[in-house]
Amino acid sequence: xxxxxxxxxxLIIGVVAAIILGAIAxxxxxxxVSGKKSPFQPIKAKVSEFMLDNGMKIIVREDHRAPVVVSQxxxxxxxxxxxxxxxxxxxxxEHMMFKGTNTHAPGEFSKIxxxxxxxxxxxxxxxxxxxxxxxxxxxxxxxxELEADRMRNLLLQPDEFxxxxxxxxxxxxxxxxxxxxxxxxxRFSAAAFQTSPYHNPIIGWMNDLENxxxxxxxxxxxxxxxxxxxxxxxxxxxxxxxVYLMAQKYFGPVPRGRNIKLKPRLEVEQEGERRIVVKRPxxxxxxxxxxxxPVLKTAQENWEPYALEVLAQILxxxxxxxxxxNLVRGTQIAASAGASYDIAARMQSLxxxxxxxxxxxxxxxxxxxxxxxIERIKNEPITKEELERVKIQVVASDIYEKxxxxxxxxxxxxxxxxxxxxxxxxxxxxxxxxxxAEQVQxxxxxxxxxxxxxxxxxxxxxxxxxxPTEIPGGPTADVRH
Amino acid sequence: xxxxxxxxLSLILVISVVxxxxxxxxxxxxxxxxxxxxxxYFVEAAELPMVDVHVIFDAGSARDGEHAGLASFTAxxxxxxxxxxxxxxxxxxxxxxGARFGASADRDMTTVTLRTLTGDEFLQPAxxxxxTVLTKPDFPEQxxxxxxxxxxxxxxxxxxxxxxIVERTFxxxxxxxxxxxxxxxxxxxxxxxxxxxxxxxxHSQYYVSKNxxxxxxxxxxxxxxxxxxxxxxxxxxKGKIAMPLPxxxxxxxxxxxxxxxxxxQNHVRIGQPGVKRGDPDYFxxxxxNHILGGSGLVSRLNEEIREKRAMSYSVYSYFFPQREYGVFxxxxxxxxxxxxxxxxxxxxxxxxxxxxxxxxxxxxxxxKNITGGFPLNISSNSKIIxxxxxxxxxxxPIDYLDTFNANVNAVTIAQIKDAFKRRLDINKMAxxxxxxxx
Numbered sequence: 042x043x044x045x046x047x048x049x050x051x052l053i054i055g056v057v058a059a060i061i062l063g064a065i066a067x068x069x070x071x072x073x074v075s076g077k078k079s080p081f082q083p084i085k086a087k088v089s090e091f092m093l094d095n096g097m098k099i100i101v102r103e104d105h106r107a108p109v110v111v112s113q114x115x116x117x118x119x120x121x122x123x124x125x126x127x128x129x130x131x132x133x134x135e136h137m138m139f140k141g142t143n144t145h146a147p148g149e150f151s152k153i154x155x156x157x158x159x160x161x162x163x164x165x166x167x168x169x170x171x172x173x174x175x176x177x178x179x180x181x182x183x184x185x186e187l188e189a190d191r192m193r194n195l196l197l198q199p200d201e202f203x204x205x206x207x208x209x210x211x212x213x214x215x216x217x218x219x220x221x222x223x224x225x226x227x228r229f230s231a232a233a234f235q236t237s238p239y240h241n242p243i244i245g246w247m248n249d250l251e252n253x254x255x256x257x258x259x260x261x262x263x264x265x266x267x268x269x270x271x272x273x274x275x276x277x278x279x280x281x282x283x284v285y286l287m288a289q290k291y292f293g294p295v296p297r298g299r300n301i302k303l304k305p306r307l308e309v310e311q312e313g314e315r316r317i318v319v320k321r322p323x324x325x326x327x328x329x330x331x332x333x334x335p336v337l338k339t340a341q342e343n344w345e346p347y348a349l350e351v352l353a354q355i356l357x358x359x360x361x362x363x364x365x366x367n368l369v370r371g372t373q374i375a376a377s378a379g380a381s382y383d384i385a386a387r388m389q390s391l392x393x394x395x396x397x398x399x400x401x402x403x404x405x406x407x408x409x410x411x412x413x414x415i416e417r418i419k420n421e422p423i424t425k426e427e428l429e430r431v432k433i434q435v436v437a438s439d440i441y442e443k444x445x446x447x448x449x450x451x452x453x454x455x456x457x458x459x460x461x462x463x464x465x466x467x468x469x470x471x472x473x474x475x476x477x478a479e480q481v482q483x484x485x486x487x488x489x490x491x492x493x494x495x496x497x498x499x500x501x502x503x504x505x506x507x508x509p510t511e512i513p514g515g516p517t518a519d520v521r522h
Numbered sequence: 523x524x525x526x527x528x529x530x531l532s533l534i535l536v537i538s539v540v541x542x543x544x545x546x547x548x549x550x551x552x553x554x555x556x557x558x559x560x561x562x563y564f565v566e567a568a569e570l571p572m573v574d575v576h577v578i579f580d581a582g583s584a585r586d587g588e589h590a591g592l593a594s595f596t597a598x599x600x601x602x603x604x605x606x607x608x609x610x611x612x613x614x615x616x617x618x619x620g621a622r623f624g625a626s627a628d629r630d631m632t633t634v635t636l637r638t639l640t641g642d643e644f645l646q647p648a649x650x651x652x653x654t655v656l657t658k659p660d661f662p663e664q665x666x667x668x669x670x671x672x673x674x675x676x677x678x679x680x681x682x683x684x685x686x687i688v689e690r691t692f693x694x695x696x697x698x699x700x701x702x703x704x705x706x707x708x709x710x711x712x713x714x715x716x717x718x719x720x721x722x723x724x725h726s727q728y729y730v731s732k733n734x735x736x737x738x739x740x741x742x743x744x745x746x747x748x749x750x751x752x753x754x755x756x757x758x759x760k761g762k763i764a765m766p767l768p769x770x771x772x773x774x775x776x777x778x779x780x781x782x783x784x785x786x787q788n789h790v791r792i793g794q795p796g797v798k799r800g801d802p803d804y805f806x807x808x809x810x811n812h813i814l815g816g817s818g819l820v821s822r823l824n825e826e827i828r829e830k831r832a833m834s835y836s837v838y839s840y841f842f843p844q845r846e847y848g849v850f851x852x853x854x855x856x857x858x859x860x861x862x863x864x865x866x867x868x869x870x871x872x873x874x875x876x877x878x879x880x881x882x883x884x885x886x887x888x889x890k891n892i893t894g895g896f897p898l899n900i901s902s903n904s905k906i907i908x909x910x911x912x913x914x915x916x917x918x919p920i921d922y923l924d925t926f927n928a929n930v931n932a933v934t935i936a937q938i939k940d941a942f943k944r945r946l947d948i949n950k951m952a953x954x955x956x957x958x959x960x
Contacts (some may be wrong), residue, residue: 436620504784
């Protein structure tokens with residue numbers, strides 16, 4: 042239920058290596074694609090980096106397995122750039138990006154991509170707003186032309202906005218209002234983060250959506266949509282230099298925007314546990330626990346985020362992880378239990394636990410059981426076998442993820458957009474493999490402490506005044522019996 | 523919630539492929555039978571050191587009979603203990619070699635999957651363990667009880683989700699006494715009543731070679747793939763193919779059902795039984811629906827409901843082709859007060875489309891989208907194995923991918939109009955809404 046990042050496995054980062062790039066390929070290397078050899082050699086695809094004069098960064102990763110290409114534009118803006126009163130504006134603007142420019146009518150962007158056999162969409166996160174097209178490789182130019190156009194020439198018409206913000210409100214009803222677990226997560230985040238902008242939901246508070254106006258969007262667009270605040274990521278069956286020349290042709294003329302210095306907006310030190318209760322019509326209780334932890338971007342100790350990543354895998358990597366073995370299958374206190382860590386956040390984040398109790402158990406039983414697991418990690422080092430399993434899983438994931446050009450592009454775009462370097466991606470496996478059992482124990486002791494914990498509990502209210510909802514169960518009775 | 527996609531991808535349920543003859547080659551599909559009669563479909567993909575294996579049985583929830591949830595329960599229990607290994611041991615073994623195992627059932631089929639690295643130290647133990655869980659599940663009593671409780675919790679989760687309630691109700695209205703009415707997850711009563719004997723007998727009847735299709739994609743040769751297919755089915759009973767499913771009866775009259783739920787939106791489904799795999803109208807309906815509500819952003823339903831009226835975040839239509847007639851459905855969600863209006867608009871759009879069909883411009887655009895996007899459909903191992911599994915399970919022609927583009931391009935406005943008129947009738951459709959009263 043809680044998924045702040047795309048997928049935990051395989052997200053990378055580490056050293057902040059802000060490399061300023063020249064006009065042409067500054068960095069290029071070719072790794073080897075290992076055939077059936079040892080999978081312990083990470084597969085390093087050929088990656089090229091370019092920088093346009095107007096400050097737009099371009100990263101091209103070659104993958105020649107199929108005649109397709111994915112193109113993604115990542116803007117450094119998202120919910121964590123917003124302030125109270127305009128929450129959700131990044132996401133509403135993302136919707137409005139399909140509503141026409143000086144030269145293209147509303148909806149035309151999508152029609153053109155569609156007629157070129159393309160698939161397109163966009164997504165907004167806490168730390169980014171991104172737009173993508175997936176195309177047969179010869180159609181890439183269509184995408185560049187349209188994206189360059191809407192980078193600076195968006196119309197933002199009041200009547201289109203008035204409709205689209207209502208679509209977003211429907212989206213909020215669908216995702217949050219009518220989903221008790223999502224709603225609990227939203228309220229949980231607002232409690233766990235007091236001064237950090239992670240306090241606010243990505244989709245925005247309903248009241249802010251109701252009172253949003255076209256000027257909020259115009260200001261936001263003008264401020265953040267510029268080539269020097271964007272990264273273009275292209276992955277697929279392409280030649281890097283051709284991509285660069287094409288990008289120069291379309292994005293080159295877009296004028297540079299002003300440089301913006303972000304304020305840190307750090308979370309205040311948490312001084313004691315916080316608890317909230319969310320009451321909502323539902324059938325199942327639900328528990329969320331989050332501990333304040335550093336991420337790669339903020340870590341003082343470079344290895345700590347990798348150790349937290351291993352910890353999340355030990356607890357919840359797969360069916361052989363501790364929460365599955367001990368809580369779901371062993372004591373059977375939990376119907377489901379998970380742990381997660383978002384290593385690629387831009388700001389300090391949370392090490393999360395979520396769980397649904399089994400039929401006769403309560404959220405208190407689960408909280409106690411989860412804390413027992415945490416204490417065990419602190420008191421006795423994880424076993425060699427557990428650590429080995431995690432390391433193999435990381436190697437395997439690294440290979441399996443290469444089956445998707447889209448996922449490869451996401452990893453690059455996300456790292457760059459939070460201000461880290463995509464090259465961390467290729468170091469990830471090695472960094473994880475270097476983590477020791479002692480280091481896992483150390484981060485657990487240091488960060489998983491009650492004073493840095495926020496707990497939220499979903500307390501179900503009756504769905505229908507206490508009457509169980511009857512939902513049909515298949516063929517009519519005469520057939521069933 | 524890491525991100526907010528603009529559209530739901532539910533429309534992708536309609537698995538379809540197109541092929542552009544001039545520019546592209548579709549994957550080279552090899553086909554043979556194992557010694558015991560399982561059909562094997564194989565595509566070599568040498569680039570990444572990994573292999574995917576799907577074993578598909580004609581053993582969906584349509585085979586549950588009186589015991590709704592049986593197929594799904596059986597699939598869940600495969601890794602719950604097999605060949606004397608307990609569930610923890612199985613999970614650890616798969617994990618320590620980096621392998622991923624999965625098993626699930628939908629209405630038509632049970633699919634058991636393995637993804638593994640290809641080095642011998644990974645591949646061989648992965649195949650051996652896969653064979654064990656596939657052919658020798660023990661169905662231990664304690665695992666049955668644990669998973670039963672988890673399934674029951676899952677059913678409670680569905681009861682708090684208007685999307686799940688509307689789905690179940692819709693299928694029930696469309697299929698009445700036909701086994702497609704059975705919810706794959708079962709019901710509280712039926713799941714409580716399932717016994718170890720039922721699970722074992724379901725497994726021994728349906729998890730048999732003659733009832734199986736195997737799909738393999740990855741960095742192995744055809745010779746190696748042949749060995750893999752034999753290895754994973756070793757010890758499997760030959761058995762026999764499942765009996766044909768009964769035919770789906772058409773709905774006789776329109777129906778409307780409104781279920782009260784404490785949500786801010788109503789979830790809406792409108793539809794009737796639609797099309798089956800291999801249906802002569804398939805291409806006309808597929809291309810026709812692409813224009814109506816299958817193409818996300820640029821469909822007629824999206825234009826009228828979302829773009830013009832801002833009534834729903836996600837609105838779509840699809841034909842879900844199955845062994846027998848799968849659903850045709852329109853779906854949307856809208857705030858409670860405008861439910862009736864949204865239903866009316868959706869029905870008007872549909873009726874207009876049935877009456878008049880698409881314009882030539884719409885048809886041309888749809889064909890460009892479908893055929894131009896073909897390479898995207900087969901651009902990864904996971905997509906390729908999805909297609910060969912479908913071709914294999916439904917017995918579609920082996921040149922299905924090669925001819926798909928031509929079939930799409932051959933569709934005319936007259937064919938679409940004719941097919942929609944014959945196959946869809948608003949006066950016989952079921953409408954289900956779940957949500958708060960306005």
